[in-house]
Amino acid sequence: MAEEVKLxxxxxxxxxSRRIEIALKMTGVQFxxxxxxxxxxxxxxxxxxxxxxxxxxxxxxxxxIAESLIILEYINETWPDNPILPRDPYDRAMARFWARFIDxxxxxxxxxxxxxxxxxxxxxxxxxxxxxKALENELKEKEFFGGDTVGYLDIAAxxxxxxxxxxxxxxxxxxxxxxxxxxxxxxxxxxVDCPIVKECLPHKEKMxxxxxxxxxxxxxxx
Amino acid sequence: MAEENKVKLHGMWASPYVQRVEIALKIxxxxxxxxxxxxxxxxxxxxxxxxxxxxxxxxxxxxxxICESLVILEYIDETWKNGPxxxxxxxxxxxxxxxxxSFVEKELLENVLLVVRSEGEAQEKAIKVxxxxxxxxxxxxxxxxxxxxxxxxxxxxxxxxIFLCSLFGAHKAQEEVLGVKFIDPEKFPLLSxxxxxxxxxxxxxxxxxxxxxxxxxxxxxxxxxxxxxxxxVEVKEGVYVRSLSRSHLPDTLI
Numbered sequence: 001m002a003e004e005v006k007l008x009x010x011x012x013x014x015x016x017s018r019r020i021e022i023a024l025k026m027t028g029v030q031f032x033x034x035x036x037x038x039x040x041x042x043x044x045x046x047x048x049x050x051x052x053x054x055x056x057x058x059x060x061x062x063x064x065i066a067e068s069l070i071i072l073e074y075i076n077e078t079w080p081d082n083p084i085l086p087r088d089p090y091d092r093a094m095a096r097f098w099a100r101f102i103d104x105x106x107x108x109x110x111x112x113x114x115x116x117x118x119x120x121x122x123x124x125x126x127x128x129x130x131x132x133k134a135l136e137n138e139l140k141e142k143e144f145f146g147g148d149t150v151g152y153l154d155i156a157a158x159x160x161x162x163x164x165x166x167x168x169x170x171x172x173x174x175x176x177x178x179x180x181x182x183x184x185x186x187x188x189x190x191x192v193d194c195p196i197v198k199e200c201l202p203h204k205e206k207m208x209x210x211x212x213x214x215x216x217x218x219x220x221x222x
Numbered sequence: 223m224a225e226e227n228k229v230k231l232h233g234m235w236a237s238p239y240v241q242r243v244e245i246a247l248k249i250x251x252x253x254x255x256x257x258x259x260x261x262x263x264x265x266x267x268x269x270x271x272x273x274x275x276x277x278x279x280x281x282x283x284x285x286x287x288i289c290e291s292l293v294i295l296e297y298i299d300e301t302w303k304n305g306p307x308x309x310x311x312x313x314x315x316x317x318x319x320x321x322x323x324s325f326v327e328k329e330l331l332e333n334v335l336l337v338v339r340s341e342g343e344a345q346e347k348a349i350k351v352x353x354x355x356x357x358x359x360x361x362x363x364x365x366x367x368x369x370x371x372x373x374x375x376x377x378x379x380x381x382x383x384i385f386l387c388s389l390f391g392a393h394k395a396q397e398e399v400l401g402v403k404f405i406d407p408e409k410f411p412l413l414s415x416x417x418x419x420x421x422x423x424x425x426x427x428x429x430x431x432x433x434x435x436x437x438x439x440x441x442x443x444x445x446x447x448x449x450x451x452x453x454x455v456e457v458k459e460g461v462y463v464r465s466l467s468r469s470h471l472p473d474t475l476i
Binding site: 051093 | 273275284286288289293300301317320321325
């Protein structure tokens, strides 16, 4: 049977969907991208992800898979010729641990730091920097989290590569500085420069404008 | 056991997260040394092994530490391939199991804890959310099994069974303390029969703290959340919870 792969994703600024685009392209899988209007979700999306009603959703031969990190694991297992996860169980465990760390802890403490009122900001920034330091130490001086090439954790860390730089400019709060996090900053440069990532990642200036508009009420109230 | 292959688990007897790992280790027949952590006075070792979250469970294997129960379970499954598998072979089934495990962790557990920690209108709201999530899970289980009977025993408990067990193994204690019956066979027949099945599994039975102790734990969690003076409770926690310990477990399992 001819393979049918579809990706239901958000528009260009939707970073979780970009994770899957990058992974599919790196794995060499042909797919159709279906852009979802998140203000007006299609009946198909609501059917394929009836529980969370979110993107991204991968549809492989009619079978839906939801949640970006779960989709990355599925891609790794289904098309094993170009694996994105390390082969060694311990290295895999570390990759999974840090991906969850980014999604469940780092993003939230950083968001707190970006949006805190002046009087609370010092503490929030300190906490976010502490968490960034942990990730900086994990990367050490490796070229990528995956070693010589981009892997699962690099793809998961797209949030660090894109969202932090954008938020810094919009909110005028510095977190990810070269002085404090040289390894991470160098990683960001290398990661966004990879051909496949470049294809998929939105331009920073475009994102900054978009987020400024999205947060205009919040920014006005500050 | 050679030092390099030694397996250690740092845990705390009342922690459902730790229970998940112990069930997995026992199902796979992996011998391990258990180290009870005092969560009020965390050991230097724990802080060294889990500097990011400073929590249990932590698994030590070949001198390296692995943290977060789901990450540990997948590590166990990939490292010890001889025992029963914790995940199906088929990638699509694996994705579905991972999806529902994530749902139990994030949507169900969080909201059950909210019920424990709240009262009045806030609690009523939280209870309603739990029932909504349980309904979704019941439907999800039907889809997962596609009409086949899922027979659970010590040989085939997987990560979803383990996660559900760690949450609802204590359902009777939850019922007693909260006054609400989550595992209702009339509302959720599939889920209820499943919960009954895995609480009968020998490994689970042996690891499950006795009902009275679980009641105390839930009462304590509730008091801690609802009492205004948290500081006072912090001190009590160390003494009170520590004193309960793992004395309910037979020596051979410790």
